[in-house]
Amino acid sequence: MTKTSLHIPVLLEHVLKIFYRNERQIFLDLTFGAGGHTKGLLNQNENCIVYALDRDQNAIELAHNLAKEYPKRLFPFHGQFSQLKTIFKDKENYFDGILLDAGTSSMQLNDPQRGFSFRHDGPLDMRMNLKSKSVTAYDLVNKLDETALSRIIRLYGEDKRHRKIARCIYQWRSTFGPILTTTQLANVIKVGLGGNASDVDKLNRPIHPATKTFQALRIVVNDELNELYNGLEQAYTLLKPGGTLLCISFHSLEDRIIKRHFQGIVLHPDEFSSNLDETSLRNQAEKQIRYNIQTKHIIQADDNELDENPKSRSAKLRYGIKL
Template sequence: MAEPQHVPVLLEESLEYLNVRRGGVVCDATLGFAGHSSAIARRLGPQGKLIAFDRDEQAMAKAKVRLAELAEELGGEMPTVEFVPRPFSDIAEVLKPESLDGLLADFGVSSMQLDQAHRGFSFRADGPLDMRMDPRSELTAEQVVNQVDEEDLANLIYEYGEERRSRRIARAIVRARPVTTTAELARIVSACAPPIKGEKIHPATRTFQALRIRVNDELGEIQSLLKSAESLLKPGGRVVLISFHSLEDRLVKDKFKEAAADGRLDVLTRKPVVATEQESLRNPRSRSAKLRAAEKLEVKQGKVSSSQQRTSNKYRRR
């Protein structure tokens, strides 16, 4: 069976806002299949350094192969690559303050994870209810579906999935227990909450999203990264974050707004950058992607450097 094709979302926009320079130090906090990292590595050059985090060891193993192939292609033009098999919430434990010129994170589930039925992320192919990004983690989606009481399950689906029919869905799941496969769960949700007129997504999409967020503590992970990101950037360093639903995007937006109000960050994207029509057609998974970027400002005696402010304004999207 051919390897699932992974297409990095908003690649050109990510590179533009990261403003990768030869010899720089850039961290890809979500390595995945190295789609973004490969493009960053090409720009860093042999004096640069790429630091790559991922808690999914299977994804990291495949990314290492891809980057090794890139190194062979580039000959001596490949930057140093440091692989960190840990969640990006650990980033402040690994990296030193003001050590990065750029930080990228793509919060979406990778194509590879979605396309592998045994990982249990998707209802497109039947598989076990797993959904763990780190297979070493203890909590699985099957445990959540079968052990959480009905009220808490309904609240989870409503909060993390933004699903208005959460109570109906939770009731149906509890009555059908035990539920052990993705196809079974999708059928249960579809039967009690049929497609909403005008919506193009599968009825079970929001329920699966909610379970995945809970299993992997995705919002907690993002909050930890946001707490650390600013301190890890050098003055003038860029942070580029790609979200895929409103809960993620709201966390990023609010953190950037807070830091900008205090004069610590210059937000380069007044509105989130979204995929072009061409990219959306070429890569349907990019349709919900939203990119936000900011630059760390150098504060001297309580004032932002005017020269840095002029430089960052150059890259602001009008």
């Protein structure tokens, strides 16, 4: 199996159907990853062109290789959402479709050296862009005080046991020294929560008790929620009126930002994870309608896709047409 075959694009049939027009179209794939969605778009309509972005150099290397198979039809760019307006400064109101498939790719998750997953032992890194000078998960786990750790696990992991988890991490490192690897951190959390602690997902399947802490660390290391919020705002300016913005999210914090972007609700960064008063949000939304929202009900994977690709279980697709 090749490195890229490990990432299966989620909700691909829906994505292709939503974007399909029998005419020349120009797309922007904001999250190239292994290129599954991009390839689908290029194959579906031989007149279409895709500009592809990713903050991970490995992904962009793949994109450059794929570009050789699609001469003058695939243009890769290394960068992140918050740089969109700079990278595409001459492309306002330009794209017919913009796709954002949030989160991490299987290539990132399955590479132990990237430190995203406790399923493989690796250094606590979690940076999507390995050249970035940002903090790593190691820095957060070993340098934040207990209160700050507890706060990020509460806000970005939405784990009710945030205090207990922060305490066990803090006590461990005060006694034994720094926590160095993904599996070490996962075990510290599991033992700290009582050894037998096990959680379940929405379908009642067991998940490791460190899952939400890992999500929180990854979000902070990559500043994911600010990136998403800024990326959507900037993507809006690049999309043509009549063009389609399609977003796929994998957890409620992402979905909340995407949903509110479509509703035209401007959020303050402190509000990404809080429960705002829905009535005042709706009133505000009425003033700033920018999209014709096409997904009154979100689109999710069906049983066939869930069987083939369990990662699709938490995927939520929303899309809208720019007015």
